[in-house]
Amino acid sequence: MTPVQAYTLRLGDDCLVLGQRLSEWAARAPTLEEDVALLNIALDLLGTARSLLGAVGDEDALAFLRAEPDWTNALLVELDNGDFGRTMARQLLVSAYQVPLWAALASSTDPVLAGVAGKAVKEATYHLDHASAWVVRLGDGTAESHARVQAGLDGVWPYAAELFETDPLVESLVQQGITAAPAVLLPVWQQTVERVLAEATLTVPESSWRPTGGRSGRHTEAFGYLLAEMQHLHRAHPGASW
Amino acid sequence: MVTPAQVRARLAAVPDPEIPVLTVEDLGILRDVTVEGRHVTVTITPTYSGCPAMEEIGADLRAALPDFEVEVRTVLAPAWTTAWMTDAGRRKLEEYGIAPPRRTGSGPVAVTLSAAKVAALTCPQCGSRDTEELSRFASTACKSLWRCRSCREPFDHFKDH
């Protein structure tokens, strides 16, 4: 696998795993409109993941036949959904990162990444809008909704730092103009998130604990259950269709 | 003898599976057609990354030219925008009861949190401007859900994108 492919796979894994997580809300969301919204977001992410995985290899083999240590998504996207407040807090943190990331990648020197990002940036803008509106509505809502979305935010917050980690792979791609430096994306993310949290009357969590390892295949306990659900049909009945 | 123009016209007339009043040409997703003998290469682009209709559209394009060997290529760049929707497409959408995308600008409209909501649309049922957005997301990725306060009917809006 080339460095660009390894990086492309990271981004594709982020999208696929979050899309899978969000699709768990099917028929369980608070309202019918929200059910539709969460699945639309999941579908956008799945579509982006297909383009990215397809640029690396066989998309089905990559999605359904890879073992846990071979997945390179960030830990944040694999965390369990929790309640609706936690799901929306996680979505805010991810979308606030993906919008500037895709915007930067849209002018990548890699044509695959540039093409995928040019579409994804528009879609991520909707996702960010949606998550922001809900975080504000819940945070600046009732005492119960405020407490729950704050708790959800506190739970997912430490995992956001991993999105902005750098390593030799990322550094070499930054130098080639293939992607943007995480240090450039971080202040944009902070500004977006802090603006939304202020409007939501929520407290920016403070955490010195920075769990990491997703990019090198060391995942949380929750991920094994997600993979089992996502892969068992294909593994039991290879090539099944209906 | 079928001319290249006729080949293109047959492909252009293929309806979108999700909004069948629109053709692939109306939608602006038919990007290129080349004809070399019996071999036709059709280039299409998805509206949204996860558009589930792309495979069906590919099959429909092949079925529209049973006497040809049709290769369907999908490209992502340049990214599709509602600016590519034809005037005929906009008219058909409105007649069908879906508010067409706005003409001005392309791309999603970011809603600043406390600021006013996105500008009102004209109700495709009664023509009233007294309308409100209910949800950014509707029955397909390309639409949002609105309600008319005058006639009380809900309606879909083909999002500006």
Ligand SMILES: [Zn+2]
């Ligand atoms: Zn009306």
